[in-house]
Amino acid sequence: MTLPSIPLSGVIGDPIAHSKSPKLHGYWLRKYGLNGQYVPLEVETDDLANVLKAMPRMGFVGCNVTLPHKERALHCVDQITDRATLIGAVNTIIFRNDGTSLGDNTDGYGFIENLRQGAPNWLADTGPAVVLGAGGAARAVIASLLDAGVAEIFLTNRTRARSEQLREDFGARVIIVDWIQAGNVLEKAATLVNTTSLGMIGKPELRVPLDGLQKNTVVTDLVYTPIQTPLLAKASSKGCTTVDGLGMLLHQAVPGFERWFGRRPVVDDETRQAIQ
Ligand code: NAP
Secondary structure (H helix, E strand, C coil): CCCCCCCEEEEEECCCCCCCHHHHHHHHHHHCCCCCEEEEEECCHHHHHHHHHHHHHHCECEEEECCCCCCHHHHHCCEECHHHHHHCCCCEEEECCCCCEEEECCHHHHHHHHHHHHCCCCCHHHCCEEEECCCHHHHHHHHHHHHHCCCCEEEEECCHHHHHHHHHHHCCCEEEEEHHHHHHHHHHCCEEEECCCCCCCCCCCCCCCCCCCCCCCEEEECCCCCCCCHHHHHHHHCCCEEECCHHHHHHHCHHHHHHHHCCCCCCCHHHHHHCC
16 A cells, blocks of 8 residues: 655755744644645755756655745746746746646735735725835835736835836836935825835844825835834834735745645734744
């Protein structure tokens, strides 16, 4: 008699010890009583393609990919979803039964789901969004805001060339604002998103003046260490609805978990407690 195999998944990065994903998936596997394992995998850049090729033969049904491999992973899978192509990075891989691999990106999905859960009255068509930062995470945020129906995004970044690249990629609904002028567009914002690493423990503070911020603006920060960032604290003191970045991390994990282990997990307060 052959025993059923154990579906394996994991997260590939370098370094990887800090990742919260093994704790999160482990919690859901236990909570739902599912057969499966999710492990952290430290893989160097030069080994990524070979590791991804070998994983299905080792019992892996898929994996997450994190820094610094998200862009390179685009070139190491057989097929890429439209949203991963648009974002220009892969964070979730599915190994299919026929031996082929599918690269997806769930960061934008995670961002919007978190926003909708944390600010249930948020509507895409209320007004423009202001996005601070034009790095890798900003691409997912912009793609998902535009897809949700936000008409205009004011994008501001220290390095203007990166904003210009995003405008080229996403089109004229993205309007570039000089970093030095960032505070001047906040009055117009129905949504304010910090996608920079500013405000994170160990990083400089976010110095964008918040005087123009209106209390009906929904403010969200991708930084989740600390969970209550100085930006969220200030926005909250002005009466804004605020949404922290931890929820994005949790929501982006949902599609992968469902696909690999066969059950759609719920993101709730218990899930948040479990990984802190
Ligand atoms: P990234 O590609 O390295 O981009 C970093 C961004 O921060 C760039 O816009 C960069 O501006 C800006 N920045 C860094 N130092 C700055 C400074 N001193 N002054 C002004 N701007 C500065 O990183 P990323 O992958 O986009 O991640 C950004 C943040 O989002 C990180 O804190 C990350 O942990 C967080 N994140 C959270 C989630 C989640 O699930 N909650 C998911 C993804 C990312 P320049 O272009 O001028 O360098």
